[in-house]
Amino acid sequence: MESENRPLDALNRARGHRVMVELKNGKQFMGVLKAFDIHINTVLENAEERVEGEMTRKLGTVFLRGDTIILISPE
Amino acid sequence: MESENRPLDALNRARGHRVMVELKNGKQFMGVLKAFDIHINTVLENAEERVEGEMTRKLGTVFLRGDTIILISPE
Amino acid sequence: MESENRPLDALNRARGHRVMVELKNGKQFMGVLKAFDIHINTVLENAEERVEGEMTRKLGTVFLRGDTIILISPE
Amino acid sequence: MESENRPLDALNRARGHRVMVELKNGKQFMGVLKAFDIHINTVLENAEERVEGEMTRKLGTVFLRGDTIILISPE
Amino acid sequence: MESENRPLDALNRARGHRVMVELKNGKQFMGVLKAFDIHINTVLENAEERVEGEMTRKLGTVFLRGDTIILISPE
Amino acid sequence: MESENRPLDALNRARGHRVMVELKNGKQFMGVLKAFDIHINTVLENAEERVEGEMTRKLGTVFLRGDTIILISPE
Amino acid sequence: MESENRPLDALNRARGHRVMVELKNGKQFMGVLKAFDIHINTVLENAEERVEGEMTRKLGTVFLRGDTIILISPE
Numbered sequence: 001m002e003s004e005n006r007p008l009d010a011l012n013r014a015r016g017h018r019v020m021v022e023l024k025n026g027k028q029f030m031g032v033l034k035a036f037d038i039h040i041n042t043v044l045e046n047a048e049e050r051v052e053g054e055m056t057r058k059l060g061t062v063f064l065r066g067d068t069i070i071l072i073s074p075e
Numbered sequence: 076m077e078s079e080n081r082p083l084d085a086l087n088r089a090r091g092h093r094v095m096v097e098l099k100n101g102k103q104f105m106g107v108l109k110a111f112d113i114h115i116n117t118v119l120e121n122a123e124e125r126v127e128g129e130m131t132r133k134l135g136t137v138f139l140r141g142d143t144i145i146l147i148s149p150e
Numbered sequence: 151m152e153s154e155n156r157p158l159d160a161l162n163r164a165r166g167h168r169v170m171v172e173l174k175n176g177k178q179f180m181g182v183l184k185a186f187d188i189h190i191n192t193v194l195e196n197a198e199e200r201v202e203g204e205m206t207r208k209l210g211t212v213f214l215r216g217d218t219i220i221l222i223s224p225e
Numbered sequence: 226m227e228s229e230n231r232p233l234d235a236l237n238r239a240r241g242h243r244v245m246v247e248l249k250n251g252k253q254f255m256g257v258l259k260a261f262d263i264h265i266n267t268v269l270e271n272a273e274e275r276v277e278g279e280m281t282r283k284l285g286t287v288f289l290r291g292d293t294i295i296l297i298s299p300e
Numbered sequence: 301m302e303s304e305n306r307p308l309d310a311l312n313r314a315r316g317h318r319v320m321v322e323l324k325n326g327k328q329f330m331g332v333l334k335a336f337d338i339h340i341n342t343v344l345e346n347a348e349e350r351v352e353g354e355m356t357r358k359l360g361t362v363f364l365r366g367d368t369i370i371l372i373s374p375e
Numbered sequence: 376m377e378s379e380n381r382p383l384d385a386l387n388r389a390r391g392h393r394v395m396v397e398l399k400n401g402k403q404f405m406g407v408l409k410a411f412d413i414h415i416n417t418v419l420e421n422a423e424e425r426v427e428g429e430m431t432r433k434l435g436t437v438f439l440r441g442d443t444i445i446l447i448s449p450e
Numbered sequence: 451m452e453s454e455n456r457p458l459d460a461l462n463r464a465r466g467h468r469v470m471v472e473l474k475n476g477k478q479f480m481g482v483l484k485a486f487d488i489h490i491n492t493v494l495e496n497a498e499e500r501v502e503g504e505m506t507r508k509l510g511t512v513f514l515r516g517d518t519i520i521l522i523s524p525e
Contacts (some may be wrong), residue, residue, distance in 0.1 A: 005240070005259070005260045006260055006262060007260045007261060007262050007266040007267060007268045007288055008262075008266075009260065010259065010260060010268040010286060010288050011288055015080070023145065024250070024293070025099070025145065034080070034085065035080045035081055035082045035084065035085060036082060037081060037082050037083075040266070040290050041082040041083075041115070042082060043082045043085040047148075059146075059148045060148065060149065061085060061089075061148060061149055062146050062147070062148040063082055063085050063086055063146060063147040063148070064145070064146050065115050065141070065144050065145060065146065066290070067142070067292070068099070068145045068146075069290050070248065070250065070289070070290060070293045071284075071287050071288060071289050071290065071293075072287070072288040073272075073284045073285065073286060073287040073288070074285065074286055090155070098220065100174070100220065109155070109160065110155045110156055110157045110159065110160060111157060112156060112157050112158075116157040116158075116190070117157060118157045118160040122223075134221075134223045135223065135224065136160060136164075136223060136224055137221050137222070137223040138157055138160050138161055138221060138222040138223070139220070139221050140190055140216070140219050140220060140221065142217070143174070143220045143221075165305070173370065175324070175370065184305070184310065185305045185306055185307045185309065185310060186307060187306060187307050187308075191307040191308075191340070192307060193307045193310040197373075209371075209373045210373065210374065211310060211373060211374055212371050212372070212373040213307055213310050213311055213371060213372040213373070214370070214371050215340055215366070215369050215370060215371065217367070218324070218370045218371075230390070230409070230410045231410055231412060232410045232411060232412050232416040232417060232418045232438055233412075233416075234410065235409065235410060235418040235436060235438050236438055249400070249443070265416070265440050291440070292442070294440050295398065295400065295439070295440060295443045296434075296437050296438060296439050296440065296443075297437070297438040298422075298434045298435065298436060298437040298438070299435065299436055315455070323520065325474070325520065334455070334460065335455045335456055335457045335459065335460060336457060337456060337457050337458075341457040341458075341490070342457060343457045343460040347523075359521075359523045360523065360524065361460060361464075361523060361524055362521050362522070362523040363457055363460050363461055363521060363522040363523065364520070364521050365490055365516070365519050365520060365521065367517070368474070368520045368521075380465070380484070380485045381485055381487060382485045382486060382487050382491040382492060382493045382513055383487075383491075384485065385484065385485060385493040385511060385513050386513055399475070399518070415491070415515055441515070442517070444515050445473065445475065445514070445515060445518045446509075446512050446513060446514050446515065446518075447512070447513040448497075448509045448510065448511060448512040448513070449510065449511055
């Protein structure tokens with residue numbers, strides 16, 4: 001289907017599931033994908049930050065500004 | 076509800092509560108989330124700046140330009 | 151009031167008062183907030199520049215391009 | 226045909242085939258091009274990351290934000 | 301007057317007068333402000349470049365792209 | 376003709392010919408200019424990458440995101 | 451005249467004449483200004499590159515993407 005070939009459809013299928021978000025500053029956030037918009041502003045729940053594979057912070061709910069994001073991948 | 080699945084809804088629920096804002100220059104600001112807009116321009120009250128976990132400045136009210144923000148997380 | 155919950159309202163209340171503006175290059179400008187717009191282009195009067203807390207220049211009137219600004223805080 | 230002379234037509238012909246995506250941070254992602262949009266937001270499947278020619282991670286499905294991409298090339 | 305409280309009004313009052321323009325690369329240009337637009341694209345006449353207070357080049361007329369400008373201040 | 380004085384006209388005349396594209400990361404790509412758009416997203420065919428004058432990769436068809444490009448010049 | 455006070459008018463008067471274009475990466479291009487648009491995308495003819503005052507390349511016709519340009523000055 002055409003509608004399943006848009007990039008945001010892949011994010012939509014990941015909604016409610018755990019994802020890994022990688023930022024331009026090299027940090028990663030793991031958490032449940034709660035929301036996103038066309039700017040790729042993203043909200044994770046039960047989020048934790050990882051730097052070089054080590055868990056560095058638990059953040060609960062976190063709003064990530066879209067322009068800081070490199071990639072989002074379902075776990 | 077669809078309307079609760081947009082990223083700005085998460086910020087809206089944090090309005091009036093203490094949040095942590097992290098900037099691209101590595102600094103953090105803690106304060107009460109007073110206002111934000113679609114650019115993620117954000118106003119905090121009773122704000123303080125932290126650098127590497129140390130409180131470095133008390134700023135009262137502070138307007139943060141949205142494009143300098145990496146993340147916002149309720150405390 | 152809804153209209154008092156927008157970020158630019160905080161700037162509007164600071165109009166005519168002394169503010170501190172911090173730039174992405176690490177410099178600060180102190181002065182009377184004369185004008186701003188939706189891009190956060192900002193005009194200060196009786197402005198002075200501070201670098202690491204030291205007053206480095208007196209500039210009188212200064213126009214600051216919005217995209218160079220990190221934060222604005224009333225003194 | 227005029228319609229075959231637009232840059233996104235080249236991406237369209239690569240849909241469903243393996244491509245290499247190179248990012249501004251120097252990393253490469255290889256995978257099957259599943260989706261892209263006018264911002265060049267891109268989804269790869271069966272993706273793996275390579276740094277200096279070495280495979281460093283398998284990621285399955287990955288959403289890459291368009292503004293982090295330098296180039297996309299069919300393998 | 302409301303119309304005198306917009307940032308570009310300050311630039312308008314400086315038109316025809318000598319100004320100092322500071323760029324993101326740290327260089328300054330002094331010259332007569334001939335023209336500007338909403339992007340802060342700016343034209344100076346009788347312009348000279350200064351680096352760390354030293355005059356480094358005379359440029360006559362110079363067009364400065366707005367996104368490279370940090371500040372503009374009347375001398 | 377007015378229509379020949381727009382920058383994209385120069386690119387249009389280069390279509391189908393070999394060009395050199397220089398990127399912000401310092402790399403060059405040589406290839407036949409197949410397509411471009413108003414964002415300067417560009418597709419080259421029979422492309423090769425050069426770093427400091429040395430050919431480093433053959434890429435066949437390559438899509439270059441416009442915002443990574445500094446210049447395009449016919450060979 | 452109002453129409454002569456816009457920044458692009460200064461570029462328009464330079465059309466057909468030799469100009470110096472300075473880029474964000476520190477390089478300069480000298481050549482005859484053939485075309486420009488509102489993004490300051492610029493085409494030079496008989497262009498040569500200079501780095502620290504030394505001529506480093508002859509490029510013939512060159513398209514320069516506007517967002518890489520700091521300044522344009524007639525010689």
